Amino acid sequence: MLPDLPNAEEGEVRMRVAPNPNGPWHIGHARMAAVVGTYKELYDGTFICRFDDTDPETKRPDLDAYDQILDAIEYLGFEPDEVLRASDRVETYYDHARDLIDAGGAYTCSCPAEEFSELKNDGEPCPHRDKSPETVHEEFTGMVDGEYDSGEMVLRVKTDISHKNPALRDFVGFRMIDTPHPRPEASDYRCWPMLDFQSGIDDHLTGVTHIIRGIDLQDSAKKQRFVYDYFDWEYPEVIHWGHVQVDAYDVPMSTSTIAELIEDGELDGWDDPRAPTLASLRRRGIRGEALVEAMTGLGMSTSNVDLAMSTVYANNLQLIDDETDRAFFVRNGDDAVELSVSGGPTTASVPVHPDHEDRGTRELPATGGVFVESADLPAVGDRVWLKGYGCVRHTEDGLVYTDDSLDVTREEGVDIVHWVPADEAVPLRMRTPDGDVSGYAEPGVADYDPDDLLQFERVGFVRIDATGEEYVAYYTHS
RNA sequence: GCUCGGUUGGUGUAGUCCGGCCAAUCAUUUUGCCCUUUCGAGGCGAAGACCAGGGUUCAAAUCCCUGACCGAGCACCA
Structure with missing residues (x-):
């Protein structure tokens, strides 16, 4: 690859x-x-x-x-x-700076940045370029000892002041920074190497x-x-x-921008499902x-x-599909429709995984009413197939079992939909990159632990994130 | 402005050095059908690209020229 x-x-x-x-x-x-x-x-x-x-x-x-x-x-x-x-290796960089000075490859320079920039762009050396190595050593020691403030002195690497690419002309190797390093081990250093040197x-x-x-x-x-x-x-x-860009996110892929959005409370943290971060993907x-x-x-x-x-x-689907158990989850908590079911069996039986009978079945009671997604509910008079249960007709009195054979789903266009037993439903919040979705999961979902993966049939894969007081799942993908 | 680098389907990629086996690979995407008690998975198809124009050659995605477009650097940031 x-x-x-x-x-x-x-x-x-x-x-x-x-x-x-x-x-x-x-x-x-x-x-x-x-x-x-x-x-x-x-x-x-x-x-x-x-x-x-x-x-x-x-x-x-x-x-x-x-x-x-x-x-x-x-x-x-x-x-x-x-x-x-x-930041553990600053002394090493100093040592090499001293060697470089000995080799005539570096000089201390107190030109203000803008002044040097002008000289550099004209291909002109600055007056400090030809100092003796002794003076350079002395001044560099002063830098290491913190005797200069930020901006007062730098150590330049001597390249070619008239190099055709101005960017390469006598670049800065070390500069002074007044702010202490956050690591206690490095907080005393004031003279820091630039990336290119270090x-x-x-x-x-x-x-x-x-x-x-x-x-x-x-x-x-x-x-x-x-x-x-x-x-x-x-x-x-x-x-x-x-550079890499990633589609599918509203939030830009920038450490500082994400940090600001978290600071402002627009994101819940680095692992918010809306954030284009590794912590977020992991949590999903x-x-x-x-x-x-x-x-x-x-x-x-x-x-x-x-x-x-x-x-x-x-890629992920290939990795998780086979091992991930199935479950029902009816979205739109407030919008979901609760209906009674009459005239049919008392329970439904659905495989835990369609390709693996050995993993058993989920038994779902239908007698205490069911939730279905409002978008899945047919008009009054029409039928729908509750997956694992059977065909029901939507009537004024709720859903009535029709005893049709499965053929109606193929021959007469009756949809097969997921559903959840109403009186044992587990309220669950599903967090997605597009925002949170509340709904009801089937009772068996309560038996899963955080970090377990599930596929909510016809909805998508999720990772169980929290159980107990509140059930939360993070949406993985469809 | 100066100095670099790049341009193959919607997306990514293979092929470019050493021209022919490239009417262009693989994946993703979209889509048709089959299968299926998921809008999933699986099976069989389909769609869709060599930046433009010249040149060299029997032969160019590949070599040469010109142009267009895109990007990066030109910091006492990393």
């Missing part, structure tokens, strides 16, 4: 996911883990999870997100062989052989090659891919495997791609 990796050898492939832990993962984040995890299996390789948490301010890490992301990877069916936090160093030090990253980082490799050249390191294979009972299959099917193109949730749902 996935293309071969260039220059990859069995057992030698090392890849990493490098999330910024500034929130739980949305569906788009799953792509990297899905692909890295799948390549790990393909090549018997190594899966590294490295938290690139080097910006305590603009992309401030969320202390809960580290574990939430690891949970998300586990949900997808993978386990990282190594877990690293960049990531480049770490990829080499952790033996990463193949890098996958977004097309937005396509200049990163070019920047990092300058550093690699100074150190005489060999750059890993790198693949860039486009969708297998991580179904998502991994869909993600790896997207390939590695540099074009932007749309992931159709229908593909995920179709």
Whole structure:
């Protein structure tokens, strides 16, 4: 399904996911883990999870997100062989910065950002470029010791000030950040590496052989090659891919936007069924495997791609259909119609799973009246087939058993519908990506536990979420 | 503006390096029929694509040129 990796050898492939832990993962984040995890299996390789948490301010890490992301990877069916936090490795980055200074590959610069930008765009070096290594060391030590405030001093990597791509000219390697890092272990650092520096160093030090990253980082490799050249390191294979969009959601796939909607109370949390997050898919009972299959099917193109949730749902259906028990659920709690049934058997018998007789049957009493969905109720005088019970006619006095044979459903167009015994119905709230639906489930649903999957016949699959005081199910898909 | 990258059915993808076996693969989607006490699953069909225009060639999705369109980067974000 996935293309071969260039220059990859069995057992030698090392890849990493490098999330910024500034929130739980949305569906788009799953792509990297899905692909890295799948390549790990393909090549018997190594899966590294490295938290690139080097910006305590603009992309401030969320202390809960580290574990939430690891949970998300586990949900997808993978386990990282190594877990690293960049904020644990700051001294290592300092060491390499000093080596780079020794090699003449970096200089401290106190130009205001805008001023440097103008010089850079004109291909002009700034006055700090030719400082002696001693001065640079001294000033860099000052940065490490926190002697400068944010914006006062940076360490630039010396590249080519007239490089034809302005983006690559003497980029910033380290800068000052006044805000302490949220992790206590890292809260004393004020001098932080930029992604391009930190990531480049770490990829080499952790033996990463193949890098996958977004097309937005396509200049990163070019920047990092300058550093690699100074150190005489060999750059890993790198693949860039486009952005993923997911259809079927009103909420945009953006960590910060979802966080805001939760903050404002528009979403109940990261696992709200309306949120395009992994926590949400998980709570809806969708297998991580179904998502991994869909993600790896997207390939590695540099074009932007749309992931159709229908593909995920179709994959999931294959995974769960056979093992999932059936049950009845009548939607529209207030709108459902309660009717008496007369003249027929006292109970109905319906298979737990149509393809597996050995799993037994569900016995549903019909004597205490039934709920049917208003849309399923035929006009007075017409018939409908209550699944597992038999044919009934809608009369002024409720539903009256007709003793017709099943042939009427085929030959006379009588619909077969689901229904629920009224006096033993279990009120249940079904949460869906389009909002909540209340209704009544058949009594046997009370015997299932949270996390169990059911198919509500003619409605769709659900995952039982809560039982007891209130029954809640999360809608999986049709 | 400068620097990169891309464009195969509604969606995703295979094929493009090394032109012919591609009247284009697989999945999803939509849809017809069969089966079925679910609008599910299953079975058998159907629909639907090589961005455009030139060129090279016996032969082009594939090579070349031009153009259009889409996207990314040009941060003391990741």
